[in-house]
């Protein structure tokens with residue numbers, strides 16, 4: 001039995017806050033899972049009901065940050081949906097480096113960093129003269145605790161072991177007497193990790209060649225997801241790629257062409273029409 005009273009009103013406030021501050025939709029069937037995620041927090045604050053916790057959320061912005069960190073699902077892994085990285089390695093990077101020396105990539109919901117490091121490894125695999133290139137990967141997320149793990153670049157050995165042996169040996173060093181490994185500084189040097197909320201303003205100026213936003217918009221309201229997909233288009237170079245998660249449906253077809261499962265290319269024709 002649930003020890004902490006979680007009224008429908010409190011859950012309604014969680015839903016409201018989730019939508020307003022993050023963009024996510026909390027369905028009724030999530031109530032139990034939400035309860036389980038927050039119970040430890042209530043205990044640590046010596047609060048014994050969700051109603052009291054909601055009072056705190058209404059008045060304390062710092063607690064809202066904790067709420068955001070607890071409510072977001074940060075599940076990820078190295079080379080998740082590997083076909084995206086194969087496409088970048090075998091097709092997109094080899095083609096683009098024929099005409100460009102500058103590459104900008106945005107990993108727009110990087111969670112604990114595995115997606116950004118997988119992208120950096122893929123760039124090293126695909127681009128022989130990477131030292132002569134100007135490559136930057138911007139990796140952002142709303143969750144500050146996840147971002148700290150991403151910045152540290154220290155992962156449990158069992159997470160790394162799912163990667164090819166070659167990648168493990170080349171890019172990770174075991175931390176003596178622990179079950180953890182440290183990511184190579186050369187990968188870290190390609191990436192900058194920053195907090196960014198997708199439903200607020202995006203401060204970046206330049207355009208990106210590739211934007212990843214995988215397994216994130218699926219949690220958003222359909223209207224917000226559509227608007228974000230539209231905004232991504234404005235932040236892409238003509239011919240640039242938007243990479244979504246396998247179960248996410250592109251909600252605007254007009255400015256993108258599908259090139260492979262869940263990989264969409266910004267239409268080059270749009271840019272021609274804009275210039276004219």
Ligand SMILES: C[S@@+](CC[C@H](N)C(=O)[O-])C[C@H]1O[C@@H](n2cnc3c(N)ncnc32)[C@H](O)[C@@H]1O
Pocket residue numbers: 021022023024072073074075076077080108109110111112115140141142143146196197198199213214215216245
């Ligand atoms: C399930 S993880 C997916 C991680 C990674 N993209 C992947 O596919 O493996 C979803 C991530 O989206 C982030 N997220 C959720 N809402 C966000 C928002 N409004 N702005 C930025 N990031 C958000 C979460 O913090 C979480 O790290």
